[in-house]
Amino acid sequence: MKIGRITGNAYRRSIVQQIRTKRNEVISGAGLGADCAVFSFKNADFSGENGCTDLISCMQTGEEAVDRLLQKCMNIFACHGVKAVAAALQILLPADAQEQALKDILAAAEQFAGLHDIQIAQVQGRVTQAVTEALVTVVLYGTGTSAESKSYHTVKAMEPGQDIVLSKWIGLEGTALLAGRERETLLERYPAWFIEEAAGFDRYLSIEPEAAVALKSGVCAMYHLAEGGILAALWELAEGAGVGLTIDIKKIPVRQETVEVCNQLNVNPYELLSGGCLLMTTRNGTGLAADLEAAGIPAAVIGRTTDSNDRLILNDGEERYLDRPAQDGIYTDIAIES
Secondary structure, eight states: OOOOEEEEHHHHTTTTGOOOOOTTTTTOOSSTTTSSOOOOOTOOOOOOGOOOOEEEEEEEEEOOOOHHHHHHHHHHHHTTTTTEEEEEEEEEEEETTOOOHHHHHHHHHHHHHHHOOOEEEEEEEETTTTOSSSSSEEEEEEEEEEEEGGGGGEEEEEEOOOEEEEEEBHHHHHHHHHHHHHHHHHHHOOOOHHHHHHHGGGGGOHHHHHHHHHHHTTEEEEEEEETTHHHHHHHHHHHHTTTTEEGGGSSSBBOOOHHHHHHHHHOOOOSSOOOOEEEESSSSSHHHHHHHHTTOEEEEEEEEEEESSOOOEEETTTTEEOOOOOGGGGGGGGOOOO
């Protein structure tokens, strides 16, 4: 493809013709000559308290698959009780890219959008020498009830004396990526079925089901785990809320596949990309965990917020302080144990 803006014919073939999901809130969406999206909520399908809604956006950028970027935005929205409405995409392609690459990106985006009733409202594409792989930026737009007292379940809702609950298992997203990327290395020690199971952990990446249960079960704050894993998430929550923590590391749930993959590749599972895992605070952790389990979602109470500045990690009676977030294990050079 030629350097510069995507040509009109390529835009029409590979972008416009693939966008099929439509919503009433988007009155002007992606198209030739349409450099912005226009929204109207007068006839929106979503209605908030007293008819009042907030327009909320979330952005993710990366070289990973566009549906994974969209899922990350959806997870962040789910943490705050926000309903996704529309998405805007910016796609940068390397000079040697073929138009099929653009078409594949839009096909994956529209498939995800269709499943979640999201309209792709804006798409910009450009070929540039500044990138060597496709780089996609996703901006997701959604609506939420305008109610200051709810704080959208952010860190503002965290207080000392709350239980900390974790859904599913840590390291799911990182395990799936590592199992796919380091398949040949892992096959030297583990059978193929084991690696396939680990690579399939991306089926757990949505946290929408547990967020929906938590919203009905008196949750205070919710936080979607991402880069840096559980340790980074705990640090960021405590820092943002200005509270202390006491965490029992033995109570943090982790799949055996994650343990084995991380041991083989010399990666710390507690500092590994953990998309698909939801961190929650509540005044009744046992009750919330029971509600999640009743809905078929594994959950565990892993600790408690405190009124001190200490962020403590307990491990078989030993105490250590929680460190500042380290680089995610997904980015480290793999050092195979002999």
